[in-house]
Amino acid sequence: MRQSAVSFKTKGLTFEGVMAQPEGEESGLPGVVICHPHPLYGGNMDNNVVLAVSYGLVEQGFATLRFNFRGVGNSEGEHTKGEQESQEVLAALELMKAWPSVDSKWVGLAGYSFGSGVVLGNAALHKKAKAFALISPSLQALENSPLKNGKQPAFIITGDQDKLTQSGQMDSVLDTFSQRPTIHVVAGADHFWGGYEDEMVPEVCRHFSEHLK
DSSP states (O other): OOEEEEEEETTTTEEEEEEESSSSSSOSSSEEEEEOOGGGGOTTOOOOHHHHHHHHHHTTEEEEEEEEEETTTOOSSSSTTTTSHHHHHHHHHHHHHHSSSSSEEEEEEEEEHHHHHHHHHHHHHHEEEEEEEESSOOOHHHHTOOOGGOOEEEEEETTTTTTOOGGGHHHHHTSSSSSSEEEETTOOTTTOOTTTHHHHHHHHHHHHHHHHH
């Protein structure tokens, strides 16, 4: 795996990230941008789930971009509770599409916890990605998402011990989507996925492999 520190700008702010891809002179790779969990609770691009998904996708022949939201690490700006964070996600998608080894037609978007809320909450993002993976999204974010009207394939993965996601109440919400997301519930996993990364990552990889290759 080859990793490169990158920076990109939007709306006058500079953001830091890491591009990862398989070793060798690859071209035409599918790409996935990964959005990290809540900054006010320690979330950043080096989170256990973000790293596990990034490394797993690279092993399957993807390029990935993980980055720090505004106010995290060396990314400029201040946290806005998800109100403006979609701006850096859009910029990250553009960087991914412009990356020399990536096929710009095959780019997906993944979010974990707060990151999944940012992905779900902004209709502009839904026009820029071919497929979505939502890791531990909140029930409220799903209920209010404009993605309900989208046609892109979406995948949700959560643990049955995750009190935020409330997987037992999710079916009725997913029925309101015009294209119902696929959902996978991992027995024993909670919101933080400690010790369950190896059960989550292959499912996320499978979804993107089906829809971005």
